[in-house]
Each structure stands twice: as C-alpha cells, then as structure tokens.
Amino acid sequence: FDLFNQSADLLVQGAQEFVASLDDIKHIESRARTIKDIEHKADEVTHRTVELLHTTFITPLDREDIHQLITRMDDIMDFVDAAAQRMFLYGVTEVPEPMRELAEVVLKSAIAVRTVVNQLHDMKNPQAIVAHCVEINRLENEADHILRASVAKLFRDEQDIRKLIMFKELFELLETVTDRCEDVANIVEGIVLEY
Secondary structure, eight states: HHHHHHHHHHHHHHHHHHHHHHOOGGGGHHHHHHHHHHHHHHHHEEEEEEEHHOSSSSSSHHHHHHHHHHHHHHHHHHHHHHHHHHHTTOOOOOHHHHHHHHHHHHHHHHHHHHHHHHHTTOTTOOHHHHHHHHHHHHHHHHHHHHHHHHHHHHHHHHHHHHOOOHHHHHHHHHHHHHHHHHHHHHHHHHHHHHH
16 A cells, blocks of 8 residues: 555656646756656556565455556556657647646646545545545546547647647647546546445
C-alpha cells in the first residue's frame, strides 16, 4: 500500500509539473527533464512492487489486481511524460486553450486516483472509494469531449498542417492519460467489490 501511495503521489507531481510547464513554455526543456525524473521514480516504484509481488507469499490483495494496478498507474505517468517530451522535441511555443483544459482534467484525474489509492489500505468506506471512481470516469468523459471538440476545431481552423498534426497528437496523448486513470478506477472498483 505504501508503494501504491508513492506511485500515486508521483502521478500528481508529474501532472502538476505538466500543468506548470504550460505557463512556463519557454522553459519546457527543463520542465520536461523534471517530468522525466518523476517518471523514472515512478518506474522504480513499479519495479519494487513487482519484485515484492514475486517474493511475498501472502499478498494483501489478489496478485493480479496488484500487478494491474501498479502497471496502469505507471502507464499514466508514462503518457504524461510522453506529452511533455513531445512538447519539448516539437518545439511548442504556444499553448492552445484546449491543451490547458485537458491538462487541468489530467491533474484532477491524477488527484482522484491518488485519493482512491490512498483509501485502498483501509476499506472502511467502500462507497466513498466507488464515488471517487465514478468521478474519475466522469473526468475521462470530459476529456473525451474536449478532445473531440478541439480536434474538430483544429481541422476546421488550422492552416499549418504541421501544427495540426502536432496538436492533435498532444491532445490525444493527454486524453489517453485520462483513459489510463479510468483503467485504475475500474481496477479499484473491482477490488472494492471483491472485498
């Protein structure tokens, strides 16, 4: 549970740093490096969890649930990192409003993931955990809506094909973060229902 919590804390740190990078786009290279460092720390937590899974005889949760949960949480951070790296590599100098909106939804989703993961060790209030899972699903739907609207606007308004491709990819990466958050919510809901 401590490792789950560490991973969740790193997710929130990564999402916060990504949101901050949008307001500090001229320093995107150093911001992307910071996010990469956070992603490496998340990888270490994932590896430690999987190692413990192989050496622990009795686990507090089903082995498959533990493995799925930690790898999906790692996926979340991987996609945040992928978005940050591409912003640096592509030389993004302007941040369209839909990217800010998606980044805010990503941050809210990461915070909600941390909340449900922090409650896993003590399932005294399963309804509260499920309520946060429902909120993560709602946020994923919100991100879907923002993605569809922003991609439609890009195709309608953007004349520079390179910018169109670049921003479409970045929007899709950020929406995928919320998909992975929803995966975590579904796994946690399954654990709660089993419990």
